[in-house]
Amino acid sequence: MAARERKQPAPVSSEPVQAGIPAAAQESRNVVALHGAPASPLDLPTEVFRAGLDRRKANRAALMEWIRSALVEGTDYGRIHTASKQKCQLAAHGRAHECADPRHWSKPSLWKPGAEKICGMLGVSVTFPTLHDYEQAALRGVDLKHVIIRCEIRDASGRVVADGVGARGIAQDCGDLNKALKMAEKSAHIDATLRMAGLSEVFTQDLEDMKPEQTEPPADRTARPTISAADHRRLEATIRDYGLDRERVKEWVRKACKVDHFPDLSPAQFEKLLVKLRQWADEEAQRLAYENAQIADAETDKCPF
Numbered sequence: 249m250a251a252r253e254r255k256q257p258a259p260v261s262s263e264p265v266q267a268g269i270p271a272a273a274q275e276s277r278n279v280v281a282l283h284g285a286p287a288s289p290l291d292l293p294t295e296v297f298r299a300g301l302d303r304r305k306a307n308r309a310a311l312m313e314w315i316r317s318a319l320v321e322g323t324d325y326g327r328i329h330t331a332s333k334q335k336c337q338l339a340a341h342g343r344a345h346e347c348a349d350p351r352h353w354s355k356p357s358l359w360k361p362g363a364e365k366i367c368g369m370l371g372v373s374v375t376f377p378t379l380h381d382y383e384q385a386a387l388r389g390v391d392l393k394h395v396i397i398r399c400e401i402r403d404a405s406g407r408v409v410a411d412g413v414g415a416r417g418i419a420q421d422c423g424d425l426n427k428a429l430k431m432a433e434k435s436a437h438i439d440a441t442l443r444m445a446g447l448s449e450v451f452t453q454d455l456e457d458m459k460p461e462q463t464e465p466p467a468d469r470t471a472r473p474t475i476s477a478a479d480h481r482r483l484e485a486t487i488r489d490y491g492l493d494r495e496r497v498k499e500w501v502r503k504a505c506k507v508d509h510f511p512d513l514s515p516a517q518f519e520k521l522l523v524k525l526r527q528w529a530d531e532e533a534q535r536l537a538y539e540n541a542q543i544a545d546a547e548t549d550k551c552p553f
């Protein structure tokens with residue numbers, strides 16, 4: 249009898265069934281009609297809010313399922329062997345591609361073909377609104393050291409659903425501005441795609457779940473894990489590419505991570521820092537765009553004689 253009772257669903261509320269989602273949704277529409285958009289999603293009627301969360305969760309699961317089936321490792325995304333030759337025998341013999349130690353490999357990173365597939369599947373369009381400014385600057389003969397390109401992803405109604413930033417030092421491409429713009433465009437596109445619907449977090453975690461045998465924790469759990477030499481190089485390169493002040497970054501790391509040197513960062517702190525660097529680059533891009541506009545104005549005002 250007790251077992252049977254447990255199978256009975258507990259009553260959620262004493263209100264009649266008709267007062268469920270449709271009524272709540274109706275109430276929500278009335279609120280919107282009277283006051284415009286609700287001030288915060290937390291002001292929505294509970295049932296509407298819960299239905300929204302459930303839908304989001306289900307859609308995310310569907311998206312991940314699609315990503316697992318449609319994206320090909322080595323074509324759409326990939327991992328990099330990051331362990332040094334001292335740490336990996338196979339790497340020491342130039343056979344890192346044969347290495348099966350999951351700790352030696354980076355998290356999977358999304359590549360351009362993968363980003364294009366995801367955007368195509370979601371029916372969104374990709375634009376680079378600041379690209380034109382760089383083309384104009386190049387035509388005017390402005391000596392550029394870095395390019396920072398913004399990517400905007402828009403849904404069918406033209407609403408921006410995600411944006412991303414890609415930066416590139418011109419020197420990296422031997423002064424070839426066109427190539428630098430293409431590379432910056434590519435990373436901005438990937439960045440924006442990852443940010444769309446919080447894919448950044450989902451992508452790295454769930455794709456790793458594809459191979460359960462690779463999820464075992466490191467043997468030595470007492471030592472605090474720190475970033476690999478490759479991650480350190482990537483960090484320095486990112487700071488350089490974004491044209492950020494290295495000392496300013498170090499200062500932030502000292503305060504936020506309680507770490508004096510970049511190689512002492514934990515992988516989690518490293519990931520957090522990369523996000524922060526992107527934000528700073530974003531701010532810097534806005535500042536540069538503003539300055540470029542000022543320069544353009546000044547040049548238009550200049551007397552040609």
Ligand SMILES: [Zn+2]
Pocket residue numbers: 329331336337338339344347348349352
């Ligand atoms: Zn290895």
